[in-house]
Structure formats: C-alpha cells, structure tokens
Amino acid sequence: MSVSKLKKAAIGLATLVFLMTSGHAWADKVLNLREGVTEVSQNAYDLHMIVLWIMVAIAVGVFGVMFYSMYAHRKSKGAVAAEFHENHRVEMIWTIVPFIILIGLAIPATKNLLLLEDASNADVTIKVTGYQWKWQYEYMDGEAEGVKFFSSLDSASNKARELNSGADVSAVPNYLLGVDKHLAIPTGKKVRFLVTSNDVIHAWWVPDFGFKKDAIPGYINETWTKVDTVGTYRGQCAELCGKDHGFMPVVVDVMADNDFSSWAKDQKAAMAAAAAEAASDKTWTKAELMAKGEKVYAANCAACHQATGKGIGPFPSLVGSPMVKGEAAGHIGIVLKGKNAMPPFGAQLNDLDLAAVITYERNNWGNDFGIVQPKDVKAAR
Amino acid sequence: MSTVAAHADDHHGAPKGLTRWLFTTNHKDIGTLYLWFSFAMLLVGGAFAMVIRLELLEPGMQWVDPNFFNSMTTMHGLVMVFGAIMPAFVGLANWLIPMMIGAPDMALPRMNNWSFWILPFAGTMLLSTMFMEGGGPNFGWTFYAPLSTTYAPASTDFFIFAVHLLGFSSIMGSINIIATIINMRAPGMTLMKMPLFVWTWLITAFLLIAVMPVLAGAVTMMLTDRNFGTSFFNAAGGGDPVLFQHVFWFFGHPEVYIMILPAFGIVSQIIPTFARKRLFGYSSMVYATASIAFLSFIVWAHHMFTVGMPVAGELFFMYATVLIAVPTGVKIFNWVATMWKGSMTFELPMKWALAFVILFTIGGFSGLMLGIAPVDFQYHDTYFVVAHFHYVLVTGALFSIIAAVYYWLPKWTGHMYSEKLGNFHFWASVIFVNITFFPQHFLGLAGMPRRIPDYNVAFADFNYISSIGAFGFGLAQLVFMVMVIKCIKGGEKATDEVWEGAEGLEFEIPSPAPYHTFATPPEVK
Numbered sequence: 001m002s003v004s005k006l007k008k009a010a011i012g013l014a015t016l017v018f019l020m021t022s023g024h025a026w027a028d029k030v031l032n033l034r035e036g037v038t039e040v041s042q043n044a045y046d047l048h049m050i051v052l053w054i055m056v057a058i059a060v061g062v063f064g065v066m067f068y069s070m071y072a073h074r075k076s077k078g079a080v081a082a083e084f085h086e087n088h089r090v091e092m093i094w095t096i097v098p099f100i101i102l103i104g105l106a107i108p109a110t111k112n113l114l115l116l117e118d119a120s121n122a123d124v125t126i127k128v129t130g131y132q133w134k135w136q137y138e139y140m141d142g143e144a145e146g147v148k149f150f151s152s153l154d155s156a157s158n159k160a161r162e163l164n165s166g167a168d169v170s171a172v173p174n175y176l177l178g179v180d181k182h183l184a185i186p187t188g189k190k191v192r193f194l195v196t197s198n199d200v201i202h203a204w205w206v207p208d209f210g211f212k213k214d215a216i217p218g219y220i221n222e223t224w225t226k227v228d229t230v231g232t233y234r235g236q237c238a239e240l241c242g243k244d245h246g247f248m249p250v251v252v253d254v255m256a257d258n259d260f261s262s263w264a265k266d267q268k269a270a271m272a273a274a275a276a277e278a279a280s281d282k283t284w285t286k287a288e289l290m291a292k293g294e295k296v297y298a299a300n301c302a303a304c305h306q307a308t309g310k311g312i313g314p315f316p317s318l319v320g321s322p323m324v325k326g327e328a329a330g331h332i333g334i335v336l337k338g339k340n341a342m343p344p345f346g347a348q349l350n351d352l353d354l355a356a357v358i359t360y361e362r363n364n365w366g367n368d369f370g371i372v373q374p375k376d377v378k379a380a381r
Numbered sequence: 382m383s384t385v386a387a388h389a390d391d392h393h394g395a396p397k398g399l400t401r402w403l404f405t406t407n408h409k410d411i412g413t414l415y416l417w418f419s420f421a422m423l424l425v426g427g428a429f430a431m432v433i434r435l436e437l438l439e440p441g442m443q444w445v446d447p448n449f450f451n452s453m454t455t456m457h458g459l460v461m462v463f464g465a466i467m468p469a470f471v472g473l474a475n476w477l478i479p480m481m482i483g484a485p486d487m488a489l490p491r492m493n494n495w496s497f498w499i500l501p502f503a504g505t506m507l508l509s510t511m512f513m514e515g516g517g518p519n520f521g522w523t524f525y526a527p528l529s530t531t532y533a534p535a536s537t538d539f540f541i542f543a544v545h546l547l548g549f550s551s552i553m554g555s556i557n558i559i560a561t562i563i564n565m566r567a568p569g570m571t572l573m574k575m576p577l578f579v580w581t582w583l584i585t586a587f588l589l590i591a592v593m594p595v596l597a598g599a600v601t602m603m604l605t606d607r608n609f610g611t612s613f614f615n616a617a618g619g620g621d622p623v624l625f626q627h628v629f630w631f632f633g634h635p636e637v638y639i640m641i642l643p644a645f646g647i648v649s650q651i652i653p654t655f656a657r658k659r660l661f662g663y664s665s666m667v668y669a670t671a672s673i674a675f676l677s678f679i680v681w682a683h684h685m686f687t688v689g690m691p692v693a694g695e696l697f698f699m700y701a702t703v704l705i706a707v708p709t710g711v712k713i714f715n716w717v718a719t720m721w722k723g724s725m726t727f728e729l730p731m732k733w734a735l736a737f738v739i740l741f742t743i744g745g746f747s748g749l750m751l752g753i754a755p756v757d758f759q760y761h762d763t764y765f766v767v768a769h770f771h772y773v774l775v776t777g778a779l780f781s782i783i784a785a786v787y788y789w790l791p792k793w794t795g796h797m798y799s800e801k802l803g804n805f806h807f808w809a810s811v812i813f814v815n816i817t818f819f820p821q822h823f824l825g826l827a828g829m830p831r832r833i834p835d836y837n838v839a840f841a842d843f844n845y846i847s848s849i850g851a852f853g854f855g856l857a858q859l860v861f862m863v864m865v866i867k868c869i870k871g872g873e874k875a876t877d878e879v880w881e882g883a884e885g886l887e888f889e890i891p892s893p894a895p896y897h898t899f900a901t902p903p904e905v906k
Contacts, residue, residue: 031823031826031827032823032826033756033759033826034826034827034828040755040758041759043755044755044756044758044759047753047755047756048750048756048759051749051750051753051756052750055746055749055750058746059742059743059746062713062714062717062742063739063742065717065721066717066720066735066738066739069717069720069721069722069723069725070720070725070727070735073656073720073721073722073723073724073725074724074725074726074727075657075724075725075726076726079722079723079724079725080724081656081657081658081722081723081724082658082721082722082723083658083659084661084722085658085659085660085661085662085663085719086661086662086663086664086665087718090718091662091665091711091714094710094711094714095707095710095711098706098707098710099707102703102704102706102707105703105753106699106700106703109699109753109754109755109756110696110699112755112756113692113695113696113699113754113755114692115755116755116758117692117695132532160441161441161442161835162442163442163443163445163446164442164443165441165442167441169440169441169838170440170838170841174837175440175837175838176835176836176837177837195689199527199532200525200527200528200531200532201525201527201528201622203687203761203762205762205830207759207828210758210759211687211758211759212687212758212759212761212762213687213689214687214688214689216616216622216623216688216689217527217616217617217622218616218617218620218621218622219616219622219623219689221688221689222689235828236828236830236833237830238687238761238762238763238830239525239762240451240520240521240525240528240831240832241528242451242519242520242528242532243446243447243448243451243519244447245447245451245830245832245833246447246830246832246833246834246835246836247447247835312446312448313446313448313449313515313516313534314448314514314515314516314534314535341531341532
C-alpha cells in the first residue's frame with residue numbers, strides 16, 4: 001500500500017472528524033504528524049499512520065456494534081433483554097486477537113527504536129547544552145571543531161513576547177521559532193548530538209528530525225540525525241524548564257558541504273577576533289562598555305531581571321539595589337559565581353563581556369555606581 | 382421497603398448544626414463532605430484552567446506573565462488530581478460501599494472523619510502558596526527535580542507538606558475501605574458477588590497503599606535536598622535528577638489507574654441497569670481490573686522514553702505498556718456485549734456512561750499510540766499528550782463521577798433531578814469537551830510543546846477553538862451545581878428502586894437513604 005494513499009485517506013478522515021467537532025475547514029498540513037526529513041522521522045510517521053488506522057478500524061467495529069445496539073436494542077422499540085452474560089469463546093477471542101495485533105505492532109516499533117538509538121559511526125559530533133533559557137552548541141570534531149556559541153531567542157520575538165507588548169505577532173517572522181545564531185550541520189552526514197544541561201532539565205527537539213532528547217544536568221545523552229535536504233528546520237524546548245520554557249527555540253541550518261566549510265571558517269575567524277579583543281589589556285571607556293553591556297544584558301540577563309532592571313517575581317531588582325550600590329567586587333563575584341537561582345556566568349562570558357554587563361547594570365536605569373574594566377573581572381576569577 | 386432498614390431508621394437521625402459535619406463518623410455525611418470538597422476543588426482547578434486557556438486564546442502574551450502561567454498549569458494539575466478526582470472517588474466509596482455490601486458504616490469511622498478533615502487543611506496550604514513571596518509552585522504537577530528543588534520558589538516547602546497531608550488522607554481512606562470490604566460484608570456476600578464498584582475500589586485501595594508512600598518519599602527527598610544539604614536529585618552533589626523521575630512515575634503511573642479503576646466500576650454498575658441485562662463477563666471484569674493494577678507497576682518509565690534509558694529498558698517498558706491494551710479492551714468489549722440484545726433506555730446516568738465508553742476509548746487509543754516508543758519520541762511532551770490524558774481524565778474519570786452522581790443522587794436526596802437541566806448539562810459538556818480537547822491532538826502532532834504560555838501563529842486557530850471549548854465546558858459545570866442543589870431542595874419523589882430493575886442492596890433501602898442503614902445485616906442469596 002502506498003504511503004501517499006494512506007496519507008490522503010488519513011487526511012480525509014482527520015478532516016472529517018474535525019469538521020464534526022468544529023464546523024470549519026482547515027489546511028490539511030496541521031492535522032497530522034509531520035513526515036519530517038530523516039529516516040527516523042519517516043519511520044515514526046509510517047508507524048503512526050499504521051497504528052492510527054488500526055485504531056480507526058477497531059473504533060469503527062466497536063462503536064459500530066455499540067451504536068447498532070443502541071439503535072436496535074432499545075426498550076422503546078420493544079426490545080426484550082436477553083439472558084446471556086458470558087461466553088468463554090468470545091471472551092477468549094477478544095483477549096487473544098488484540099494480543100496478536102500488539103505483537104504485529106511491536107515488531108516494526110522495535111526495529112525503529114533500535115535505529116533511533118544507534119548513534120554509532122557518526123561523522124560529526126556536536127555537544128548541545130541546555131541553559132535557562134538558551135542553547136549552547138559546541139563542535140567536538142570535524143571542520144568546525146572548537147566552534148562554540150549560544151543560541152537564544154531572536155530579538156524581534158523577544159520584544160514581541162513581552163506581556164502586553166502590543167506587537168502584532170503574526171508580523172514577526174518565525175515568531176518564537178527564531179534564534180540569533182543558527183546551529184549548522186552538513187547534509188548527508190551522520191551528526192551525533194551529545195545532549196546535556198547546565199541547570200534544569202530541557203529537551204532538544206526538532207520535529208522534522210523525528211526525535212527529542214532530554215538535556216539533563218549530570219548526564220550526557222546521545223542521539224543522532226542525518227538530513228539529506230538543505231533547509232532551515234525549527235523546533236522548541238520540550239521539557240518544562242522554568243519561566244521562559246516557551247522561549248528557547250532550536251533552529252538548525254542544514255547546509256551543503258562547501259557552504260558548511262565556509263561557515264565553519266567564518267565562525268572560527270570571528271571567535272579568534274573576539275578572543276583577541278577580550279584579551280587585550282586596553283582600558284575601555286564607559287560609553288564602549290555601556291554599548292556592549294546593553295547587548296550582553298539583553299541576551300543573558302533580561303529574561304529574569306527584565307529590560308527595565310526591576311526584576312519580576314522571585315528575580316530581584318537591580319535598580320538601586322544593595323548589590324549595585326555596594327563594592328564592585330561583590331557584584332562581580334555574584335555574576336561570576338552565581339547565587340541560588342542566579343546561574344554563574346564565569347564560564348559563559350569572557351572578561352570583556354562580563355565587565356561590560358556589570359558596568360551597564362551599575363550605570364543604567366538611573367544607577368550611577370562606577371565602571372568595571374575587564375582586568376577587574378580577570379583579577380576576581 | 383425492607384423492614385430491617387425501616388427499623389434502623391427509627392434509632393436516631395442526623396445531629397444538627399456545624400458539629401454534625403465536624404465530628405461526624407457517619408459514612409454518608411463523610412461521603413457528602415468529600416463530594417462537596419471535590420466539587421469546590423473542581424471549580425478552583427477549573428478556574429486555573431480558564432486562566433491557562435485565556436492566555437492561550439491568541440498568540441502573544443496578553444494576560445499573565447510566564448511564571449504565573451507555569452503556576453497555573455502546576456496548580457491546575459495538582460488541584461484536579463489530588464483535590465477533585467481522588468476525593469470524589471473516595472466520597473463515592475464512602476457513600477456507596479457500606480450500602481452495597483450491607484454494612485452499617487465504614488469499619489473505622491473515626492479515622493474516616495480524620496481522613497476527610499485533613500483535606501481542607503492540605504488544600505488550603507497548597508492554595509496559599511499562590512500568595513507567597515516568589516509565587517506558588519511553578520514546575521508542573523510532575524515537579525521534576527532540579528526545577529522543583531534548587532530552582533524552585535520558597536513556597537515549595539508548603540507544597541511538599543501539603544502533598545504529605547494529602548498522602549496521609551489517601552492512605553487512611555484506603556485502609557478504611559479495605560478493612561470495610563474485607564470484614565463487613567453481609568452474610569452471603571462473597572467476594573465474587575460484590576458489585577464491581579466495590580471490587581474496583583478494593584483493588585484501587587491496594588494501589589494507593591502501595592504508591593502513596595513512594596510519593597511521600599519523593600517529596601521528602603526534595604525537602605531534604607532543598608533544606609538540609611542532601612543531594613538525592615542534585616547531580617553536582619553526586620545525586621541523580623533521573624532518579625526523581627523514576628520514583629515519581631513509580632507512584633505516578635499506578636496513580637493514573639487509581640483515578641480510572643473506580644470509574645470502570647461505576648460504568649459497570651450503570652450500563653447493566655439501563656440495558657436491563659446482567660453485566661457481561663463479571664469475572665473477566667474482575668480479573669481485567671487486577672491485571673491492569675499489576676501492569677501499572679511495571680510500565681512507569683514509558684513517561685520517560687526520552688531521558689536516555691538503555692534500549693533494553695525502553696523495549697521492556699514499551700512492551701509492558703502496550704500490553705495494558707488487552708485487559709482494557711476486555712472491559713470495553715464487555716460493556717458493549719452487555720448492551721447487546723439488552724432493552725436499553727437512555728436516562729442521564731446512561732448517557733454519561735455511554736459518553737464515557739466512547740470518549741475514554743479515544744483516550745485509550747491515543748494512549749496506545751504514545752506507548753509505541755519510537756513514535757513517542759515525537760509525541761512526548763506535546764499537546765498530543767495533553768489531549769490524551771484529558772480524554773482519559775476528563776471524559777474518563779470526571780465523566781464517570783458525574784454519571785455516578787446522576788445515578789445515585791435520587792438515592793441520596795430522595796428526589797429525582799431536573800431532566801431539563803441535566804440534559805442541558807450533558808449535551809453542553811459533551812460538545813464543549815470535544816471542542817476543547819480534540820484539536821489539541823492536531824496541535825501536538827503539528828509540533829506544539831505542552832506547558833508553553835505563548836506559541837507561533839501556526840498554532841493559533843486550534844488554540845482559539847480549544848479555548849472557546851474550554852470556556853463552554855467550564856460554564857456547563859455551573860449548570861451541574863444548580864442541578865444538584867435543586868435536587869437536594871426538592872423535586873419529584875424518587876422510588877426506593879429509583880431505576881426500573883436497578884439491582885444492588887442500595888436500591889433495596891428507602892430513598893433518601895436513612896441516616897443509618899443495615900444496622901442488622903441483610904441476607905444475600
């Protein structure tokens with residue numbers, strides 16, 4: 001039986017069911033599981049359709065008998081109740097037949113699961129680390145070895161998703177499904193992902209790849225994909241990870257081999273330049289630090305302490321707080337090493353970024369408590 | 382009217398005033414308290430659901446901040462599971478089990494009083510967290526560590542204590558139910574003659590005793606992790622966040638059967654009455670219930686396929702999980718076979734029971750789909766799961782409770798309910814509940830994760846429909862309240878038998894059931 005025939009029938013049925021419940025007609029795309037672009041996702045789709053059809057057949061049978069009975073065996077039509085209340089043969093049949101159907105399902109399911117969990121012989125390995133609330137990607141080998149960056153919700157979505165932002169979210173491209181820096185992988189290569197977390201449990205999921213994997217602190221989970229079609233694929237964090245769980249999407253660019261090579265080269269060059277800048281013992285002006293700090297703050301701090309600096313719920317205000325009023329050393333210490341729910345940023349940001357963001361916090365929103373230089377941060381590490 | 386019951390009635394009626402309810406050891410009073418408490422919690426948990434659906438009505442954040450949204454999903458789940466569904470079943474058990482087995486009361490009446498009166502305090506403590514500094518619990522009703530330990534608000538310690546109290550209540554309630562069923566059956570009421578509601582509750586009570594201590598263990602470990610420097614679930618201290626999930630779901634999976642086995646019992650009481658035909662396959666119903674209870678202990682990790690278990694583990698839990706379809710199928714086939722060649726009428730309890738059979742089965746189908754591990758890697762933690770468990774818990778557990786209320790309300794109050802209000806309540810509920818939850822299947826398949834406060838515009842249409850359905854379903858339950866109050870106040874007199882040909886000891890005593898029944902045990906042939 002061809003998949004397309006199955007698909008058409010499924011869409012027809014799903015539409016019918018939906019028409020019955022809502023009375024609207026909709027684009028067929030959103031009704032069913034996505035087929036995706038990998039062998040794993042295609043397997044999942046096929047198995048999903050098989051199970052769905054078996055369920056539909058059983059439903060038609062069981063509900064058919066039930067509705068017929070409700071129609072024909074009703075008291076108002078003069079039906080008189082029969083006396084029977086057991087029949088061992090029938091009971092055996094409806095115990096054994098479902099069991100056989102289940103064995104029939106278990107065979108392809110087992111095969112698919114073994115394929116899904118076999119991450120051996122990968123061409124490229126990428127470490128994926130979940131943070132509240134962004135992803136970090138690190139290339140462990142291959143052309144992009146050493147490339148490492150954070151990927152957070154893009155700024156357009158981030159502004160529009162503020163409470164009562166008044167933004168028309170349908171005008172924001174890929175609302176909540178766009179990030180500032182995309183993960184890139186080459187086509188046709190088996191890419192292994194090592195998935196872990198820095199804080200709470202997250203789950204890395206791109207529906208078109210056909211799987212999700214939990215990112216758990218203290219664990220390194222392994223999974224893989226192989227995509228043959230160039231394109232941009234989007235997903236989201238799938239495990240509740242705190243306040244901004246809904247705002248840490250996953251975006252993967254699948255690139256042709258040569259595009260991937262030049263991307264890797266660019267990334268390495270950019271990383272080297274940033275490292276050189278941070279390492280220089282230049283003394284920065286307040287304006288330079290403030291400009292840089294604003295960006296770092298938006299990407300790393302605003303989710304909790306808010307763009308206004310006033311905090312929200314359990315997250316404290318930075319406006320005139322004892323910390324920003326006090327010695328710079330105390331402020332640097334908390335940002336570097338963390339405190340309670342505040343994560344340590346020492347490993348995430350370089351000295352320049354840290355100095356910039358701390359300066360920004362101490363001099364914005366009416367604060368005026370002096371600037372911090374990269375060398376101060378270096379000394380505090 | 383049996384002379385025995387009439388005689389029992391003369392002894393003494395109910396005391397008057399507030400102390401009647403405070404100090405009562407009467408199973409009927411305590412049953413009533415449980416049922417009203419659970420209805421109040423249904424409204425509270427429902428109000429939380431309305432906040433969730435209001436925020437999800439349209440894309441963009443319009444009403445609440447994401448942290449409060451998370452508190453709403455958490456409290457909605459906790460209040461509905463521990464406040465609404467479980468106490469409602471215990472309330473039904475209190476009212477019905479002694480009457481069904483011909484016992485004068487529960488075996489341990491003082492403990493019964495205490496089991497109930499813990500609940501309002503536990504519930505108040507749980508709800509009070511919403512007003513504490515830093516907000517209420519915001520980590521989902523499954524409270525996975527370390528989100529619920531290292532990263533949780535201060536109010537979490539109150540949540541932990543509330544869960545402990547709810548656990549005490551459940552365990553005491555279960556001990557009472559087991560003691561009553563084992564010791565207090567009327568002469569001649571052998572185990573295999575017990576009504577199925579009694580059977581399913583007996584098995585459920587054993588499940589509760591087995592798993593509530595496990596939940597208590599999980600929250601106690603959380604408590605010491607949070608306050609006393611232990612590291613059960615903290616990887617940085619040598620602990621294991623996945624251990625939390627194993628412990629939680631070892632409780633959590635039997636828990637979902639705790640919420641559905643008594644429902645099977647209720648439906649097995651109602652369908653034979655209105656089909657005017659004996660329940661098909663009584664003994665296979667009992668064995669199927671016991672098999673489901675056994676299987677519930679060896680399938681917990683199907684909630685955790687994506688945590689990175691060994692493949693052998695994933696295979697085991699997949700096989701064990703899909704196996705549950707067999708005994709569950711037996712139950713559904715038995716109900717259909719009971720209707721077959723019956724002489725059916727469709728009074729409201731029957732309508733609700735039939736809606737249960739169809740809609741619960743839909744939830745069962747999606748459950749089987751979720752059990753297939755390689756596809757679960759797609760379904761997991763999406764709205765497909767949300768749709769699944771609302772079909773089994775709302776149109777399953779809740780519908781069965783409502784069916785039970787319609788079925789036994791005339792026995793409790795002595796009056797028939799208003800047919801008009803009841804019919805409106807039924808049709809509004811059935812239509813709106815499907816508008817609410819059916820589109821959530823599509824959302825999940827299209828890739829919308831659960832527990833998110835905002836979404837891409839691609840998910841907008843179905844979320845809108847789902848929210849409209851939810852508002853309608855919520856309002857329909859207010860009609861239910863009006864119907865119940867009207868029925869308590871008055872209405873057409875119910876006969877002792879209530880329903881034509883209804884069987885069971887509870888239909889041999891007068892309507893309304895006297896304050897004391899079966900002071901002298903009846904003879905069961």
